[in-house]
Amino acid sequence: MALVVQKYGGSSLESADRIKRVAERIVATKKAGNDVVVVCSAMGDTTDELLDLAQQVNPVPPEREMDMLLTAGERISNALVAMAISALGAEAWSFTGSQAGVVTTSVHGNARIIDVTPSRVTEALEQGYVALVAGFQGVSQDTKDITTLGRGGSDTTAVALAAALNADACEIYSDVDGVYTADPRIVPDAKKLDTVPYEEMLELAASGSKILHLRSVEYARRYGVPIRVRSSYSDKPGTTVAGSIEEIPVEQALITGVAHDRSEAKITVTGVPDHAGAAARIFRTIADAEIDIDMVLQNVSNTAGRTDITFTLSKANGPKAVASLEKLKPELEFNSVLYDDQVGKVSLVGAGMRSHPGVTATFCEALAKVGVNIEIINTSEIRISVLIRDAQVDEAVRAIHDAFELGGDEEAVVYAGSGR
Amino acid sequence: MALVVQKYGGSSLESADRIKRVAERIVATKKAGNDVVVVCSAMGDTTDELLDLAQQVNPVPPEREMDMLLTAGERISNALVAMAISALGAEAWSFTGSQAGVVTTSVHGNARIIDVTPSRVTEALEQGYVALVAGFQGVSQDTKDITTLGRGGSDTTAVALAAALNADACEIYSDVDGVYTADPRIVPDAKKLDTVPYEEMLELAASGSKILHLRSVEYARRYGVPIRVRSSYSDKPGTTVAGSIEEIPVEQALITGVAHDRSEAKITVTGVPDHAGAAARIFRTIADAEIDIDMVLQNVSNTAGRTDITFTLSKANGPKAVASLEKLKPELEFNSVLYDDQVGKVSLVGAGMRSHPGVTATFCEALAKVGVNIEIINTSEIRISVLIRDAQVDEAVRAIHDAFELGGDEEAVVYAGSGR
Numbered sequence: 001m002a003l004v005v006q007k008y009g010g011s012s013l014e015s016a017d018r019i020k021r022v023a024e025r026i027v028a029t030k031k032a033g034n035d036v037v038v039v040c041s042a043m044g045d046t047t048d049e050l051l052d053l054a055q056q057v058n059p060v061p062p063e064r065e066m067d068m069l070l071t072a073g074e075r076i077s078n079a080l081v082a083m084a085i086s087a088l089g090a091e092a093w094s095f096t097g098s099q100a101g102v103v104t105t106s107v108h109g110n111a112r113i114i115d116v117t118p119s120r121v122t123e124a125l126e127q128g129y130v131a132l133v134a135g136f137q138g139v140s141q142d143t144k145d146i147t148t149l150g151r152g153g154s155d156t157t158a159v160a161l162a163a164a165l166n167a168d169a170c171e172i173y174s175d176v177d178g179v180y181t182a183d184p185r186i187v188p189d190a191k192k193l194d195t196v197p198y199e200e201m202l203e204l205a206a207s208g209s210k211i212l213h214l215r216s217v218e219y220a221r222r223y224g225v226p227i228r229v230r231s232s233y234s235d236k237p238g239t240t241v242a243g244s245i246e247e248i249p250v251e252q253a254l255i256t257g258v259a260h261d262r263s264e265a266k267i268t269v270t271g272v273p274d275h276a277g278a279a280a281r282i283f284r285t286i287a288d289a290e291i292d293i294d295m296v297l298q299n300v301s302n303t304a305g306r307t308d309i310t311f312t313l314s315k316a317n318g319p320k321a322v323a324s325l326e327k328l329k330p331e332l333e334f335n336s337v338l339y340d341d342q343v344g345k346v347s348l349v350g351a352g353m354r355s356h357p358g359v360t361a362t363f364c365e366a367l368a369k370v371g372v373n374i375e376i377i378n379t380s381e382i383r384i385s386v387l388i389r390d391a392q393v394d395e396a397v398r399a400i401h402d403a404f405e406l407g408g409d410e411e412a413v414v415y416a417g418s419g420r
Numbered sequence: 421m422a423l424v425v426q427k428y429g430g431s432s433l434e435s436a437d438r439i440k441r442v443a444e445r446i447v448a449t450k451k452a453g454n455d456v457v458v459v460c461s462a463m464g465d466t467t468d469e470l471l472d473l474a475q476q477v478n479p480v481p482p483e484r485e486m487d488m489l490l491t492a493g494e495r496i497s498n499a500l501v502a503m504a505i506s507a508l509g510a511e512a513w514s515f516t517g518s519q520a521g522v523v524t525t526s527v528h529g530n531a532r533i534i535d536v537t538p539s540r541v542t543e544a545l546e547q548g549y550v551a552l553v554a555g556f557q558g559v560s561q562d563t564k565d566i567t568t569l570g571r572g573g574s575d576t577t578a579v580a581l582a583a584a585l586n587a588d589a590c591e592i593y594s595d596v597d598g599v600y601t602a603d604p605r606i607v608p609d610a611k612k613l614d615t616v617p618y619e620e621m622l623e624l625a626a627s628g629s630k631i632l633h634l635r636s637v638e639y640a641r642r643y644g645v646p647i648r649v650r651s652s653y654s655d656k657p658g659t660t661v662a663g664s665i666e667e668i669p670v671e672q673a674l675i676t677g678v679a680h681d682r683s684e685a686k687i688t689v690t691g692v693p694d695h696a697g698a699a700a701r702i703f704r705t706i707a708d709a710e711i712d713i714d715m716v717l718q719n720v721s722n723t724a725g726r727t728d729i730t731f732t733l734s735k736a737n738g739p740k741a742v743a744s745l746e747k748l749k750p751e752l753e754f755n756s757v758l759y760d761d762q763v764g765k766v767s768l769v770g771a772g773m774r775s776h777p778g779v780t781a782t783f784c785e786a787l788a789k790v791g792v793n794i795e796i797i798n799t800s801e802i803r804i805s806v807l808i809r810d811a812q813v814d815e816a817v818r819a820i821h822d823a824f825e826l827g828g829d830e831e832a833v834v835y836a837g838s839g840r
Contacts, residue, residue, distance in 0.1 A: 015478035020477055054498055054499075056436035057436050058506055058507035059507070061503040061506070062503060065499045065512075065514060068498070068502070068514050069499035071495070072495040072496045076492045079486075080474065080489065082485045082488070083481040083485045083489070084477040086479060087478035087479070087480075092453055092485075093484065094485060144519075171765065196766070208506075209535050224749045305522075
């Protein structure tokens with residue numbers, strides 16, 4: 001008898017009908033002899049509807065109340081799934097994140113899990129119940145207020161529970177049937193991967209892949225929880241995210257896949273006087289605005305004794321970053337702040353590049369062949385990322401995918417493909 | 421500085437716009453120098469929508485999960501009102517019933533409040549915050565599960581909080597501007613009452629008045645909490661429910677109002693063998709089915725040695741009651757079970773009837789004059805109730821209202837008139 005944790009995303013739960021299908025899968029898993037814990041996100045559009053209501057009463061809603069409001073969504077979906085399970089003759093109890101012992105920091109809207117003490121969940125399992133746990137939420141250790149976990153919160157809840165319960169499996173269900181060598185909507189011959197080691201999945205997630213959130217993969221890696229990414233619309237086995245690249249014999253290491261990311265923008269501070277501390281001042285200003293930076297490039301400027309400093313960041317933070325930098329102008333005496341949101345990032349990921357020389361060369365040649373110009377290049381041990389023109393992203397992904405012969409024979413099956 | 425508890429019903433909160441109006445009233449109350457605690461029901465149709473979703477996934481939803489589901493509604497409305505208050509420059513924190521220390525029995529769907537320990541509410545008030553508490557819910561003392569309080573639950577939450585906090589006032593807001601001498605939709609010259617003592621309000625509530633729920637009035641009476649019934653659509657002072665009929669000098673006691681109730685049905689068990697124990701058997705059977713009985717009438721039957729036993733009950737329980745009684749037929753050997761849901765109850769309430777002889781006579785004469793036949797009559801010290809034909813209820817209410825000269829000069833102002 002195994003202990004299985006299953007997580008269902010919003011699109012898998014978007015109607016009473018989908019909820020009943022999900023309940024059938026859960027009950028089948030239970031009837032096969034397993035203990036089953038289920039984490040549900042809010043139904044389809046619920047979170048957006050609640051956000052909209054909030055906006056109508058307060059354009060800048062207080063964060064504590066936003067968490068109280070949004071957590072209603074998961075409460076609803078988990079209770080409904082529990083009811084649907086009951087209609088099929090099995091027993092189920094739903095729990096809030098707080099009731100399930102998910103203890104967090106106090107940062108509303110982006111809390112981190114400090115500890116998971118799922119005694120009520122264990123009790124429910126011991127009594128033969130399916131335990132449902134609301135994803136995306138917990139309770140603050142300090143204030144006892146309800147908190148939400150930010151992006152990828154439900155995936156993280158599922159993995160954290162699986163770790164705390166020493167589960168045998170953690171299955172993440174969405175409307176895609178696994179991790180692919182590239183986005184199947186862009187690359188028709190993208191292949192579904194059977195297995196992906198943690199470090200590669202981390203790089204894919206950080207490079208734009210929306211299948212699993214970075215946090216949940218990091219949590220899984222740290223606690224050794226194997227994750228299976230599956231579709232709630234089929235019985236296909238999906239992709240298993242587990243193991244370390246260290247375990248793969250060097251000769252067998254591969255190039256795994258191509259990710260792309262359209263969510264970033266590029267900022268260039270031009271004509272920065274080239275003295276010690278100027279760059280530091282710029283990056284500290286951005287950090288103080290609580291903005292994360294991704295790729296960085298420092299070029300010698302046209303003007304003597306000056307450099308251009310370029311970096312990428314999330315588009316959502318663009319205006320705030322530009323405003324912060326403009327305030328620096330009198331002090332640093334740079335020329336201008338340029339903002340460019342027509343950029344896209346394309347990344348190749350694979351442990352294989354550690355042992356195969358020429359990967360970077362092949363990569364760049366593939367892009368050059370289709371006329372794609374590289375604006376910034378950034379690498380890690382198992383990843384190459386480039387910043388290019390947004391309009392060329394699809395073409396670049398296909399070119400790289402072909403150059404490294406990642407395609408499979410079958411046409412990729414795409415459902416909604418949103419990875420939610 | 422006073423401590424005011426305000427409760428807003430679902431129709432007062434049915435849209436973002438109404439929520440903002442409610443927030444304005446709350447902030448005005450705070451700015452006038454009061455500590456303010458607010459209890460909100462779920463927004464307008466939310467509870468019905470959630471019930472509908474539940475029905476779609478399970479026609480007989482488990483009660484524990486129904487409570488988990490429905491309590492999401494109050495969570496949403498209280499968080500939104502807190503956000504709206506914040507937009508107006510005041511500070512507010514929302515709490516679930518559990519967080520506010522509302523401890524209950526374990527009966528899902530109909531839990532009773534055991535205790536209220538509102539320390540987090542008091543803390544919030546001390547820090548200058550408006551405290552919002554989700555109505556209609558609490559946490560079970562034994563199981564730590566979330567419970568809902570059944571009918572009138574939000575009113576009861578408000579009164580219970582007012583009692584526990586020793587509040588100076590408990591204001592119940594709905595879309596009617598007070599307690600009237602009769603339903604203004606039936607009796608155009610019905611008058612708004614300034615004050616109603618607890619015992620009379622209890623009788624009115626038990627006789628069909630939907631303004632305040634019986635439980636909340638009983639709770640208020642027991643703890644001496646004065647309740648003000650007001651409209652959230654105007655600034656009118658409303659009706660105050662407070663004081664005991666014992667405090668009213670006998671000569672000043674009045675006839676207060678007329679209530680009507682269309683929610684009951686009548687069951688007659690005909691030809692019951694007239695021996696000791698037969699009636700007891702019938703009533704025990706109904707009680708075992710957890711059905712409450714209201715009016716009772718036992719008549720000598722046409723057949724010698726037999727009686728007809730008649731009682732009224734909520735229409736919702738009709739089918740279940742009939743089924744239970746049919747099972748008794750072999751044992752008791754009565755003739756038949758008759759079910760009649762075309763009945764209505766009309767009641768006159770007032771402490772004055774204790775000291776004024778002839779009230780019953782005037783009452784019956786008024787009905788006779790308009791051709792209304794009395795099927796069952798039932799009285800208490802301060803109430804006369806009759807069961808009549810459903811179709812004659814409106815006419816009967818008007819006749820009694822006129823006979824006791826309860827009408828006022830002004831035409832009654834009616835909003836939605838639902839008393840929610």
